[in-house]
Amino acid sequence: MKRGFLTTLVFGLIGFAILIALGLWQMGRIPQKETEIAQIEAMIYDAPVALPLTLDPEVDEYRPVRVRGTLGAAELHVLVSSRDFGAGFRIIAPLTLEDGRTVMLDRGYVPTAAKEAARSMGDVEVVGNLQWPDERDRFIPQDDPVANYWYARDVTKMAQALEAAPILIVAQESTGTGILPLPVSVAAIPNNHFSYMVQWFLFAAVWFGMTSLLLWRMRARRG
Structure with a gap:
């Protein structure tokens, strides 16, 4: 029983850490995406130029x-x-x-x-x-x-x-x-990192709660 309790604890902590890490990663992506969108918006409303003879979609988009x-x-x-x-x-x-x-x-x-x-x-x-x-x-x-x-x-x-x-x-x-x-406008560019962040943190909270409940029940059975 003790071995099963420890296994469950370790598995629960690893899963919780992974979910928290994913949430933190999405949190870090928020300012990055906002910067990217701001750069795109600045390009969209920049002064128009003559159409270049050669174009690169990666560089000339917008x-x-x-x-x-x-x-x-x-x-x-x-x-x-x-x-x-x-x-x-x-x-x-x-x-x-x-x-x-x-x-x-x-x-x-x-x-x-x-x-x-x-x-x-x-x-x-x-x-x-x-x-x-x-x-x-x-x-x-x-x-x-x-x-x-x-x-x-x-x-x-x-x-x-x-x-x-x-x-x-x-x-x-x-x-x-x-x-x-x-x-063209930035309105069509998705920026869902905040909602993804919230989802991962909610998953982490649920995972933590379910793991805690399972550990409590295992300990109660031992008692």
Whole structure:
């Protein structure tokens, strides 16, 4: 019985220490993530620059750019939901720049009823942010290019469909009547470390309580 009591005690202390360590790790991640988000926010609202000739998604994500070019007639419709306006579509269009490159422009949101509506094209000057969204996971349905229903902004796949470079610029301002811009912001960047910290500390408290109860019962049986 004594050996079993000691084994339970050691196992309980090890589990409690692991859970506390995980909680402390999440606590340490909070200021780190807040710093990362602050840096991203500063980049988003920095002065726009000309689109560089070479881009690195790791370095240039969220970089503001100013481009001039011609909007093409083709467009992709990516299903999205706006908190204020409900379900609709992001309009992704090819933009041929003055230097000859064709990139993609996320023009913004239109309601479902306007999916097939005619939209302005031609020459535009746009300020937007570079983005390579990571929206695809195993729960996202497969896109239907024939019906022009896309369920995630997959830059590589969209670029192939539009015969453009895998470069997506998300417009900061309206690029046409009836199109609501959905500019890049830090609101979409998750920061769940505080809730994770609380969860690990609660698990530690429950583990400590259950271990203490088990040890008390073992000692009571010995008595």
